[in-house]
Amino acid sequence: MIAGVWGSIKGLIAFVCALALVSGVPFAMASVANRGRVDIDTFVPRSAWSAPQGSKLKVVGTAREEETVRHAIDDFVWPVDTSGFTVVVEDPEALPPGTAGTYVYPDNVINISRSVVDDPLNQQTSYVLAHEVGHMFDEVYMDAAGRAQFLAMRGFAPGSDWVGANLAWNARPMEDFAEVYAAFDVPSSGMPVSTEPGPLRNPAQIKALIERYQLGPARGTSLKVGTALSVVRETAGAMRSDPDVTAVLLGLAVVCAVFGAGDSIGFVPYRESERKRRAAMRVVRHHRLRHHGA
Numbered sequence: 001m002i003a004g005v006w007g008s009i010k011g012l013i014a015f016v017c018a019l020a021l022v023s024g025v026p027f028a029m030a031s032v033a034n035r036g037r038v039d040i041d042t043f044v045p046r047s048a049w050s051a052p053q054g055s056k057l058k059v060v061g062t063a064r065e066e067e068t069v070r071h072a073i074d075d076f077v078w079p080v081d082t083s084g085f086t087v088v089v090e091d092p093e094a095l096p097p098g099t100a101g102t103y104v105y106p107d108n109v110i111n112i113s114r115s116v117v118d119d120p121l122n123q124q125t126s127y128v129l130a131h132e133v134g135h136m137f138d139e140v141y142m143d144a145a146g147r148a149q150f151l152a153m154r155g156f157a158p159g160s161d162w163v164g165a166n167l168a169w170n171a172r173p174m175e176d177f178a179e180v181y182a183a184f185d186v187p188s189s190g191m192p193v194s195t196e197p198g199p200l201r202n203p204a205q206i207k208a209l210i211e212r213y214q215l216g217p218a219r220g221t222s223l224k225v226g227t228a229l230s231v232v233r234e235t236a237g238a239m240r241s242d243p244d245v246t247a248v249l250l251g252l253a254v255v256c257a258v259f260g261a262g263d264s265i266g267f268v269p270y271r272e273s274e275r276k277r278r279a280a281m282r283v284v285r286h287h288r289l290r291h292h293g294a
Contacts, residue, residue: 061089065117072126076185078214080133084108087129089117101128103135127182127189134181138174141213150177153206154197170195180206 057073059066069087073080087110094111095102101112110132117125142150151160156173164172176195183193183200184207193199200206 056085058086059089060086061114061117065089065114068117068125069112069129072129075126075188076130076133077187078185078211085110087112089114100124101132103132105136105139108136124189124191126186127191130182130185131178133185134178135174137181137210137213138177142177143213146209146213147173147177149209150180150206153202153209154180156197181210184210 057070059069061069069089085108090111090113092113092115095113099113100116101110103110110129112125112128112132116128138147147162148158151158151162151173154173154176156176160173161167162173164174169175172195176193176197179193179195180200182189183191184203
């Protein structure tokens, strides 16, 4: 019985190790490709492995929309205090034409289009929210010196009007800042910077500038810890939402436990018979030595 229990435990350990290994292969390959360094946020949404940060957020919308918004906030890389935030899910007609979201200062209210939140195939919710949080960050934390540095880094003319009210949306420095902020805050979305300066040519310098004004430490994790937490949280989420995944994982765990127990139980008589065989061989050898000596 003891051998069977120990074998089951070994089988379950092997199952967990195999699951972690399979899940970690993409990150290991990315780590090698990046000379041992990898930003896990680029590959795995932050909500897959980090503690939720949208729990204090006030959301005005349906229960499903509220869940979607909170999960999207959890994808943010940089910490954000959501205790004073309100996100209102609006009909598209209630927002300015062609607008996915707006930020109202100093009320800390984000209005986001229902067409963005309710689309099951749309991956833009976290990016749109991060863009609006970028406007909040600009209003609350940035100063004239920081804005001047950003203008230079993004190729705007010195002294450019930050708001750019008379310019097209994609030519306004404040909108470019929000786009860049969102690109760093939700890298797993894969959304490009859609303003005129285009893709980031000096991402390290721009990121360092934003983080200098960011309240609280920029969060990060090691490859190993991120991979392990990713497996646990993603698996738990899948088990809650899809009973088929639960059945498959439990089935595999049972199979590993049974095989482990069977192997250990079968090994007991084998080990006993092997012990007897070796003892018999020692007796025969001893007898031959004595006979040869005589």
